Amino acid sequence: MKLSIIFLLLTALSINNSSNAQSFQKTDLGIKTVINSTAIEIQYYGPSIVRVLKSPEGRSFIKESLSVITEPKKTTFNVKQQGDVVNLRSSTLNVALNLKTGDINYSSVNGELLLKEKQSGVKFTPINDAGNNTLTVQQSFALDNDEPIYGLGQQQQGKMSQRNVTLNMVQGNLDDYIPFFQSVKGYGVFWDNYSPTVFTDNTEGTSFKSDVGDCVDYYFMYGGNADGVIARMRELTGQAPMFPLWTYGFWQSKERYKSQDELVDVVKEYRKLGVPLDGIIQDWQYWGSNYLWNAMDFLNPEFPDPKKMVSDVHNMKAHMIISIWNSFGPHTKQYKELDKIGALMNFTTWPESGSEKWPVRRDYPSGVRVYDPYNPAARDIYWKYLAEMYKLGLDGWWMDSSEPDHLNPKPSDFDNKTYLGSFRKVRNAFPLMTVGGVSTHQRAVDSGKRVFILTRSAFAGQQRYGANTWSGDVTSSWSALKNQIAAGLNFSLTGIPYWNADIGGFFLNRFKRKLEDPEYRELYVRWLQFGTFTPMMRSHGADAPREIYQFGQKGSKYYDAIEKYINLRYHLLPYIYSTSWEITASQSSMMRGLVMDFPKDKKALDLNDEYMFGKSLLVSPVTNAMYVKAGAEDFSATGSKETYLPAGVDWYDFWTAERFSGGNKVSRQTPLEIIPLYVKAGSVIPVGPSVQYAEEKxxxxxxxxxxxxxxxxxxxxxxxxxxxxxxxxxxxxxxxxxxxxxxxxxxxxxxxxxxxxxxxxxxxxxxxxxxxxxxxxxxxxxxxxxx
The missing domain is CATH 2.60.40.1180 (Golgi alpha-mannosidase II)
Known part of the structure; x- marks a missing residue:
């Protein structure tokens, strides 16, 4: 956590009456001035990164960053005034401040205009935030009309370029908001604010507007290309550590295994069938009743010997992680300790009822309350109890509801006091703080096992905590499958490289016959094919089990297709693990929007149904039904999918080695067992052995x-x-x-x-x-x- 104390008391600066332009003060880091009653400070964090702070003249405040962990660096830069404009020039970036209007333009040292603030684009509106007199803050920018931008976290609209959107950025089950975007022009903007924020892009401009902020605080970074921008973002907010090799194998779970015998038997069955498996996950309610919600203890009698359960899984050369939450039932030890220090919040969260029956019985309220992860003492209490679970030998954590669940939100809910002020002030950083609390505690006590956290939400900087974010409780549908592609790519383009989705979708309510529905079986296979080429390959969902043997037996279409892609995942482990090293050592990304490798190909910039997996494989998931007619299977004709192959390079069909020229669309037949997959010419790809688990050979x-x-x-x-x-x-x-x-x-x-x-x-x-x-x-x- 970085603490910078800023006193922008600049009323003593002189006025140049002849030009109506104000003077400025050069500092070790940049410059500061007051223009039109707005105090402005520009700070270099390196030759390619500048921080901009704006606040009403004479306002003093403390600005504490939760995301940015680096300090501003002593940077060589020149300052030169030309008329009403003062130019700050480093080795890679030129920043021009208009001393009359206060607007800032950014350009490369070659003179290419990158981004400009909209004229008079800063706005401050006084508000009272739970008794604290503060501001609503807004900054607007002017982008080129045809300039694609990417990032802003994970949304479910299926859009690749984030132009012409309005996003109400409050963390949710399916939406993980990160106030950062990057442009095809090779720059990025990080809006360092944690309160509910509206991002707007339309013909009037592009803006961030946050409910609470003592100042406008944003970072402009220039990387030259998408990888360079991500490198700058991680330079600011932290690098991504390595995950263990086994995390890249195949994972099986469901909502939920109801006994330790059931869970262990799943691993036994995979081993019996000879289908590779590296991980299994125990979902909720192993603690018993909702009044004991998230007790971090096996109080459910169906789990009589948890140490043996974990040992049984390990003896079969598999790994196990377990569901933990960010709220506690009133009968738990954690609840009582947290309540004593005032570290529980009051708003409606899930589960609402103490009864486990459905529908919800609200006349028996659960009393479950969300804890305050902004409080370091609360994070210590959380880990104190989790440490007892860690002693069982569990291999990682599944942090559910890490946004957290906030049901039927009322404005007064945001008045809840946290350690860092109102909940409103810090709302969107909740996942960063709770995931960070577990990660830093585990890392402090054990360097022999890498931290691995599967989590439902994220915020800027979370990549430094060894966490892989999944896309929430998505519904099983073809449109939901397609939407995952753009969701994962835009999430990765914010600088957080590890993402996945529930293979098959979480809720099956669209499919009345569940696994017996042939359209669902087809959807599951296509989703699993997509999951093969994401940073975590994990089958999970409610309403029906998803183990491979639920889809038939060896020799049947669905079973064989599923087995084929699980095995393919393991053959690609040397490629995947080496790619993960590129992420840690060279700030790369595993899921790569086409803009990352083909920024000059305008046809590739807004495609939302294909992407690069590493720098060699182009993946084009099938996202529509092909083999169901009138509710029944029909394989009488073979479907196909058209894929655009980016220009400037030749491509090979992964399955046939047929060669194609880039810059063209190609059609490929897609029987159930085939996903269109292409390899870039010049690629060198290592292929690993057939194994039952990642470290077998x-x-x-x-x-x-x-x-x-x-x-x-x-x-x-x-x-x-x-x-x-x-x-x-x-x-x-x-x-x-x-x-x-x-x-x-x-x-x-x-x-x-x-x-x-x-x-x-x-x-x-x-x-x-x-x-x-x-x-x-x-x-x-x-x-x-x-x-």
Whole structure:
């Protein structure tokens, strides 16, 4: 947490009457001035990042950032006044402040205009926030008419570019709002405010307006491209640590396993069937009644020996995480301790009733209350009880309702006092604080196991806490499936790289026959195919179980298709794990909107049904039913999907190795077991062994697939698969470089080492166009393979 105390008392600055322009004061970090009764300060946080603060003249305040953890950096910059404009120029960014109007323009050092504030675009409106006299704050910008922007978190409208939208940014079950957007022009804007905020983009301009703020406080960053912008955002708000290798395997759960025997039996069945599985999740009510809500204890008699349950799962080489919430029932120990320190809030949350019967019996209120994660003492209490669960050997946490659930909100609800002021003031940062509380506590007591948190909501900076956000309780439908694509991509474009969705959708209420409905079975398979190419592959939902054996048996269409993609996920683990290293080491992203790799291709910039997974694979999920007619299965004709292949590079069909030129649409037949999947020319992709779980076999005999047509490079990353030793340099990398003209693959000297590292191994090098292959014995020294 960064604390900066700002006293913008600038009334003593002189006035230049001849030009009606005010003077300014140069500071170590930038400049400050007062223009039209507005105090303005510009601070450099580096050559590519500036912070802008604006407040009414003479107003003093303390600004505490929950998201930004870096301090402003001593930056070399020049200041030059030309008439009414003062220009601040660093090595990468030019900031121009109009001393008459107070408006700021941003441009590259090459003179390209990036963004400008709208004239007189700052507004302050006095309000009383739960007894505190403060402000509603607004800042407007003027974007180019045809300028796509991305980010703002996760929404469910299916839009890729976030132009012409109005978003009421209050965290919810299905919507995770992050007040950050980035442009195709290679810049980003982070609005550092945690209160309910309205983002508006229309013909009048682009603006953020927040209910509560002592000042306008935003960061402008220039990265040159989407990866560069994300790097700047993580520079401000924190880097993303590594997850364990096993988190990238297949996960099974449902709402909910009702006994420890049921949960253990699911893992047994997967092992019996020979279908890979790495994780299983226990959902809610293992604590018993709603009055004991989130007791963080196995009080339900159906879970008589939780330590044995966890041990049984581990003995089958699987991992287990468990549901925890951000609210507590009145009979829990946590409730009583939190209540003593005034760390429980009063508003309606879920569950409303003490009775577990449906529909809700409101005449038996549950008394469940949300806790105050802004309070460090409350976070300590939360972890004190969770630590007892951790001792059971659980491998991570499923933090449900981390936005939190706020049912039938009333304006007075936001008057609730938190440790940092009114709930209104800090509302949207709730997930950041509660996830951060668990992460920092676990990290403090155990460096041998990487933090892994699955959570339902997020805010700027959450990537630093080892959390993967899922898209909430989405309904099972084709439109919901399609909407997940843009939702996940825009979420990733805010700088938070780990995201997933309930495979199959959470609620099945549209499908009266549940799993017996052939359209649902088709939808589930297509959703699972999409889930194969997200940062976490996790099957979950209510109303019906989702285990593979619920969809038939080996030899049936649905079962075989599901098994095929679970196995494909495991074959891609060397590619996925190496991509996760790129995220940590080089600020990359796993799910990549096409703007990230093809910003010059205007046809690619607003596509909402395809994306890159890593930098080599283009994924085009099937998002409509093809094999159901009149409510019955009909496989008499094979469906197809059209996919746009971005320009400037050739592409290969992953399944057939057929080559296509970029800049065109291609149609591909899509039988149930096929998702359109294309590989960029020049790609080098490692393919791992067939396994039952991620760490079953070492990567001692990898297939290395070469997709010719361009030069390419891939860095294979390996470490101990868990713990934080990689932060001390305990890992290795092997770089594969393809020279397309010479048709040579150079395998570099191995860089680095770690305990258990393979000193000798085989690589089978395959040129996909010819199926030519050459086995290579590799001992850590450079090898050149010629074709």
């Amino acid at each position: 070492k990567w001692d005999n990898l297939e290395i697939r070469i997709y010719p047509g361009a030069n390419g490079k891939f860095v294979l990353y390996e470490d101990e698969n868990d713990n934080y030793n990689y932060e001390k340099g305990v890992y290795s990398t092997i770089t594969f470089t393809w020279d397309d003209a010479k048709r040579n693959l150079t395998i570099s000297d191995r860089n680095g080492s770690f305990p258990g590292m393979l000193n000798e191994r085989k690589f089978n090098i395959v040129i996909v166009t010819s199926q030519a292959n050459k086995p290579v014995n590799y001992t850590g020294k450079k090898v050149v393979v010629k074709f």
